[in-house]
Amino acid sequence: MARRRNLAASIGGWSARHRWAALLIWIAFVVTATLVGNAVGTERMESWESENGESRKAATVLQAAGFPDAAGESVLIQTRDGKAPADFRRVSEEVGKAVLATGQAENVRTPYSEGAPAPVSADGRSALVMFDMKGEAGTAHERVRPVIDAVAQVQRAHPELRIDQAGEASSNLTIGDALADDLTRAELLSVPLTFGILLAAFGALLAAVVPLVVAFTAYLGAVGLLALTSQLLHVDSATTNLMLLIGLAVGVDYSLFYIRREREERAAGRGRERALEIAAATSGRAVLISGITVIVAMSGMFLTGNGTFIGFAQGTILVVLTAVVGSMTALPAILSLIGDKIDARVVHGAVRKLTGRTWRRRLGGREGGGRIWNTILTGVLRRPVVSAVLAAGLLIGLAVPAFDLRTGQAGLAELQGDYPVADTFRRIEAAFPTGKAPATVVVKAGDVTSAPVREAVERFQKQALATGEVVEPFGVAVNPDKTVVVVSFGVVGGGPSDEASEQAVRTLREEVVPQTLGRVGEAHVHGAVASVMDFNAQLGRTVPLVFGFVLLLAFLLMLASFRSLVVAVTTIVLNLLSVAAAYGVLVVVFQYGWGESLLNFTSTGSIVSWLPLFLFVILFGLSMDYHVFILSRVREAYDRGMPTERAIAHGIRTTAGVVSSAAFIMVGVFAVFGTMSLLSFKQMGIGLAVAVLIDATVVRAVLLPATMKLFGDANWYLPRWLGWLPALDHEAGEAGGSGGDGGPGRDGGPDEPDALPGERVPVTVG
Template identity: 90%
Template sequence: MAASIGGWSARHRWAALSIWIAFVVTATLVGNAVGTEKMRSWEGENGEAREAATVLEAAGFPDVAAESVLIQTRDGKAPADFRRVAEEVGRAVLATGRVENVRTPYSEEAPAPVSADGRSALVVFDMKGEGATAGERVRPVIDAVAQVQRAHPEFRIDQAGEASSDLMVGDALADDLTRAELLSVPLTFGILLAAFGALLAAVVPLVVAFTAYLGAVGLLALTSQLLHVDSATTNLMLLIGLAVGVDYSLFYIRREREERAAGRGRERALEIAAATSGRAVLISGITVIVAMSGMFLTGNGIFIGFAQGTILVVLTAVVGSMTALPAILSLIGDKIEARVVHGAVRRLTGRTWRRRLGGREGGGRVWNAILAAVLRRPFVSVLLAGGLLIGMAVPAFDLRTGQAGLADLQGDYPVVDTFRRIEAAFPADKAPATVVVTADDVTAAPVREEIGRFEERALATGEAVGPFGVAVNPDRTVAVVSFGLVGAGPSDEASERAVRTLREKVVPQTLGRVGEAHVYGSVAAVMDFNAQLGRTVPLVFGFVLLLAFVLLLVSFRSLVVAVTAIVLNLLSVAAAYGVLVVVFQYGWGEELLNFTSTGSIVSWLPLFLFVILFGLSMDYHVFILSRIREAFDRGMPTEQAITYGIRTTAGVVSSAAFIMVGVFAVFGTMSLLSFKEMGIGLAVAVLVDATVVRAVLLPATMKLFGDANWYLPRRLGWLPVLDHEPGGADEAEEPGGSGRDGGPDEPDALPGERVPVTAG
């Protein structure tokens, strides 16, 4: 199928390019017209917390953005004019016409708090209008507060709240993401240019990858109408799409250049590339998609959105690599090797870009030296490399997860610093919680009586802290009972015990008698999220491993190859987990990476990394195995096939790995700690996978297994036979198909050996 699609695209290049461009343009225009449907707040919750959040969204409670202004003395003394400054702040924000419900510490009703030491005070108010869009209207309020600050330099007067956070932090993070995305593209281009030394060879993979990303974003807008997505999904799509899209193009271009260097005609070279590298791209893409689809099993909106985005961008990258890329290569021809730094490279290396891009140098001295040493001592190599990865993975047993909070935002953000100073001046002695109650009429006497009984029993357990508050929606069908829990908040044992007591004992005996009642809040949400992950992680792991195993078994008709691939990929993932723990949990890389450790890894990352890394690891594995199996099917002994496969793929695997590591590492420079963890985790895993695993463990284990690598039980003999040879290679070259060097050449062979070839 891959050969047929690639061959048709090469022969009908203008039609193939027109179809691809029409798809990308149409998808982009339709996507922009429809718009991407963002995930609802309740879709990121799980369990009982999700049910409560769903009720609250539909209840019609006012959506209000609350703001606070912190007033503190700079010299640590409580001045006599504290009241005058607080009231001046109140008048200034009220004069903007953008706020309401302004309260100072000196208001007659519900005064704002003053710290226990008397050196800090708050002025609190609400933004007018919808809270979701308050960030768009808060700038005049921030300016008014800043004007009061300038008039009173002896004080620190800073604003923080939902609207100001949306404005300041949201803009900063958007700039952060934009910077990372803008850095990724030129970095990728630079690596491609260094690898190929040819401008077109560097541009073409980027064009294919970026157009695939644009098409995928357009498709996401359509699918998001059914399954809503998190706002970070498109950023993740660029990260993954750029990595896999460029990789797939590299595999394809490298093979086509090899065939041209071996004397094949232009059309024949493209056909062979389609039948070999195109097939490897197809298998790799399907494996990645299978791995990504495991996130659907979590039932969490964030993971479901990530799954949608990554699957779409990988799918479009595969389609683009199998259709648009052959058409582009057919159109450009040998001009793709037009050299831009030929002279400098020739002086440094003594090689021409023509020979290097054609891949006829056998992988380079370093790869050959490593491979020779590994194959001489395969058992020792497995012990050393396996021991290294296991040692790297050991810290993963101490992996602790936590929720993203203020500490997740690293860097110089004044609004975050203000939040931290508010927390320090007004330390919370309780974790906020609510019970969401639904009934036909929550103001009816029976419901009010049960609310009173709930308050009494909750206090009697010692797990709840007053005061209690009750809010009723306009339809009087939902009541929210607010109170405090003992403990420090999310992930605190005392707070979690309090939630369990309320859910299992107090609520069923009180509010549960008159309607539905759900305990909600940050503590309950974290508990439900962790419980959901605990239930679904084994399902996701099992699903991904089983389907990847079946796909590899069918593709290579080998039980040993499939099992070995699973084990090696798991070692890569485990090593990445270990590095994450050492760097971000133990804080060993704080100064280098410019962050402050929170002592934990953000809770959604381990599962996400497993799915992404397992899928991406298959890229190199499938590509290398395809070349090894191809050589074996052409009559080469197993050990020679291993050497041939590693040598002929060494250059492109190195280039692809450098690109992935570079793109992922850029995201490791971001201010959001969770993105730092994701970027560094992905970069380390890909680097380890492309070096230790593919250069050492893979050839060493295959050498130890020998011909047993291709073992397939007789009971599985019914599996389809997939030809790993470049189909039709026994046909004569078409007229005029001689290579650029004047005639056909054999593929790389071991010293003293001649690879059997049937072409020419």
């Protein structure tokens, strides 16, 4: 059967031979994408685009209705000793005058204002001053700092009281500052950490720097492309942060795979060009397959129909795509340009100076892998049944808590740590308990001030109160052109994810609204409870579709790549076990709160609602990196004539070092994001770090070789009716038009040693 030409080898070979052209093209792409992206700007999602179902319809109507959009703020005035009521009139008036004097506040209400005064707590020890920020709510956080400073000045004048501000603008400012500080810290920690691991892995300065350069330039190019694609599909503000997280981890991993193979071939006696050709044909192809699989997994998020997931899909696909392209084009060009200088052993030189001894790292040892990996693999291959049972049992045990996974909204707990605005929100909630969750009905009609609409509003209020699930007061607001009316009220219960609150929304949607407001126009129930319900309903409809899409396409990719039904099935099963185990750990840590003190967070008893699906597609994609890389080496050895068992040992041992280094990098980068203040980022970072750690150790070091040993030659079983699948070359093959393979049984060039890639031969590396 004719073999398909190795695309990765062709691209890598061309880049190596035309290194300056390849580098200039890559630099031109990154610079152009960055400049154009900055000029165009990234389009952020409108608020309605993150909604689902009926809530999305309501938000769309509100977006076009032209209601005044103001950010509400509150100042809490509270006694410190909690023993005696305080006279709040003078202090509240001082607060009101102070915020008005900034020129940024309007509609100030104190407990002593006429008409609609601000509240005083039932015990008389807490009072609020309420006001709106001038201008658009979306940009109010940019103008709220003078108001916060004015309130702080009143606080200094009255140390006997607690005077703190909280609201939409001040919380957005705090979250924005906290996120900026967290990201700065994450960058300051993750880049040196990655560099340090690469330096330890290669012992060479250039070999440690090059992967970072490729990964970071790929990230810059992807961000520029995102600005262009976001003009059609808007993205969430957190998308670029996620791109940095994924781009750094994946980009460095791909470069690590490529560089390590090229250095192995040089250590085995290959010439410079031939070493690059083999690296392109083998590791380059593994990078291509892995990248396509990751992109396929990420694209499953498009099927959710949710704007946040669609934005995440765009960003992650673009950064993985640019990382793959950079690894296949710019990286071979850089390696061709640098040559053997990339292996200047700065770490070894330092050791030699300190100890007087030479520390030689065997990049291409006969079986390599290090003492620990060799010990583990030897035991696994000697007792595959016991190893498989123990590893699978451990993963299943870790996965059991996942059956108790509960999703919810973080609410005030989203901002973890010692932040005054979060503490003030909690104090306001404790001092002014409502026992209700805010909700609205949005009604669109030709003239909402007409008699039929007014009568329908009155009927709605009566019937809603009669259910016992809606509480007063009611508010009615009409937009300027009188086409939309918003009826606001409260529903019983504790808010989002509370069963009583959800039942109230269902009653309104299924019974009250259709009989009243639904008869005079387009009517939709909206609010925090309704939004969470609609989000969960949307996920319930689309999750099976996303899971099926990702699993099916990953299965087909593995089937086509390795021409093995067994490999494709075991790939899916092993990855699902890895993801399930990560879910279980996430539940134990963040839902049960077992890691609160260590990770510095307070458990909410649930996992952020968008995280499980997001983690599935991300983890399933990332877990393919190591899987494809290891299997490619196994299949390469098998295609060269090795028996299956020896091919398994050879593949695992020769990839052990790079898999360990890549895993340490990913775990380190993700764990850094687990230190962030936002609970959702903390859960995401820890979930990703744990999953990669489990995947790179238990799954790839134990379960994969054990199952492959048990299957033996059946690993390569392909039914006859699938014989039409193309036979993709797992060996060096023809690389960009160069000579033959050079391995055993192939017609290599006269200068090629007769050995498997990675095996030591008596040739001096020149």
